[in-house]
Amino acid sequence: MNRRTEARIGILFAMPWILGFTLLMLYPLVSSFITSFTSFSVLKPPTFIGPQNYVELARDQVFKDSVVNTLLYTIGAVPLSTVAAIALAMLLNTKVKGMAFYRTLFFLPTLVPMVAQATLFLWVFNGDYGLLNAGLRGVGVNPPNWLGDPSWAKWTLILISAWGCGHAMIIYLAGLQDVPQSLYEAAEIDGAGSWAKTKNITIPMISPVILFNVIMGIIGSIQVFAIPQVMFPGGAPARSTYMFAMYLYDNAFRFQRMGYASAMGWVMFLFILLLTLGALKYSDKHVHYETS
Numbered sequence: 001m002n003r004r005t006e007a008r009i010g011i012l013f014a015m016p017w018i019l020g021f022t023l024l025m026l027y028p029l030v031s032s033f034i035t036s037f038t039s040f041s042v043l044k045p046p047t048f049i050g051p052q053n054y055v056e057l058a059r060d061q062v063f064k065d066s067v068v069n070t071l072l073y074t075i076g077a078v079p080l081s082t083v084a085a086i087a088l089a090m091l092l093n094t095k096v097k098g099m100a101f102y103r104t105l106f107f108l109p110t111l112v113p114m115v116a117q118a119t120l121f122l123w124v125f126n127g128d129y130g131l132l133n134a135g136l137r138g139v140g141v142n143p144p145n146w147l148g149d150p151s152w153a154k155w156t157l158i159l160i161s162a163w164g165c166g167h168a169m170i171i172y173l174a175g176l177q178d179v180p181q182s183l184y185e186a187a188e189i190d191g192a193g194s195w196a197k198t199k200n201i202t203i204p205m206i207s208p209v210i211l212f213n214v215i216m217g218i219i220g221s222i223q224v225f226a227i228p229q230v231m232f233p234g235g236a237p238a239r240s241t242y243m244f245a246m247y248l249y250d251n252a253f254r255f256q257r258m259g260y261a262s263a264m265g266w267v268m269f270l271f272i273l274l275l276t277l278g279a280l281k282y283s284d285k286h287v288h289y290e291t292s
Contacts, residue, residue: 036262046259053263062239062247063264067271069235070244072154074221074275077161081217082210085165089172090202103173110166117163118230122147125156147231150240157228157241161221168213175209176202207287211279218275222268225249244268 011018036053038046057063092103112120124131125146133143146156183201192200203210225245228235235242248268252261 032262032265035259036266038259040258040262041256042258043256049259053260054267056260057263057267062242065239066235066242066244066247069154069240069242070222070224073157073161073224073243074218076155076158077221077224078214078217080158080162081165081168082214084162085168085213086172086206086210088165088169089176090198092169092173093176107166107170110164114226115230117160118227121156121160121163121227122231148237150238153232153237153241157224157231160227161224168217171209171213172206175206179205204288207283208289211283211287215276215279218279219272222272222275244271 035046037048037050039049039052040046088106092099092106096102109117123129125133127133127143127145127148130146132146136143144152146152179202183205184197187197187201223245224243228241228243229246229249232241235246244264245268248261248264251257251264
């Protein structure tokens with residue numbers, strides 16, 4: 001069989017992926033980029049307007065508020081979810097009877113649909129009848145109005161973000177099981193305590209896993225939509241929870257401004273790219289890769 005025939009067979013086998021990538025990724029990307037330079041209301045043919053959508057974004061105060069809200073959410077949600085996932089993974093990495101049950105129990109919340117989660121947390125964080133505030137009142141604490149106070153609403157979303165850390169927890173658990181036990185044994189001989197072993201062995205050894213999950217967390221936080229859309233429609237209260245993806249959705253499907261929404265999509269892509277590159281750059285001196 002000559003090389004030309006081998007190449008044809010290879011392309012034939014790769015064709016399903018090539019078609020899928022072209023139709024489901026490449027074409028939408030190119031189309032949205034072109035659309036971002038047009039005025040397009042879906043009901044009428046698009047009209048080319050150049051960079052006007054991007055110029056308008058720079059002047060749009062609602063857009064700026066949504067960006068600030070999303071960045072603040074990301075700054076709070078990513079570290080909290082990371083710490084929660086690592087802590088759970090370390091607990092589940094111990095040799096305790098019934099550990100398979102506990103691992104399943106902590107992973108189950110990630111399987112709950114987003115809308116169902118939002119409905120559940122509307123009840124949990126209700127200022128008057130919510131489960132959380134009832135518990136706080138029971139211990140003598142005056143609880144805040146989680147859903148109605150602009151200064152607490154964003155914190156509500158940040159706290160909820162830790163609920164879905166099960167996927168990251170599983171990845172951390174796999175990373176922890178790859179850490180050589182001989183390192184812990186050597187540290188114990190030298191008299192290292194639990195915190196010293198965690199700081200000097202566990203964290204450095206799973207740092208590539210932490211980097212991966214942090215980047216995925218940043219991407220997910222920038223794109224957060226379902227839970228704030230259900231719990232805080234319109235970004236209430238006082239637009240304090242109006243996230244980037246919510247404003248993009250409103251422009252695309254409520255205001256029928258597909259060109260403007262496409263421009264927002266590319267700005268979102270730029271934000272994610274810059275934050276990801278920043279995380280990768282910061283990781284140069286803090287991520288340790290095992291060498292053979």
